[in-house]
Amino acid sequence: MQVLAVLLGLAAAVCLYLAAPNQILLPPGRVMQPHMLGWLGLALVIVSTWLWSTTDDWPVAIAASLVTVPCALSVWPFIGTYAARKRRAAREQRA
16 A cells, blocks of 8 residues: 555656646646646545555654655656756757
8 A cells, every 4th residue: 555655646746746837847738727737636645645544644644645745746847857858859859
């Protein structure tokens, strides 16, 4: 259950990142409903916390979610920058 909880926390982080107005992971205009991604991210955080609580106590589950989601949120901008740089290089190579 803990591995699934971590994966759901990572998925929640990417949903929350894609809901941000300044995300660069996807090209502009690809995210049609960012508010839905925000709500999906919140739901995934709740499910992830609940899954942590099935194997450990609630304080451990909350602490694990408070570690997993912000750490993953700090990784996605780096991945987005890398993806944007690759898109820009491919566009310049075609031109």
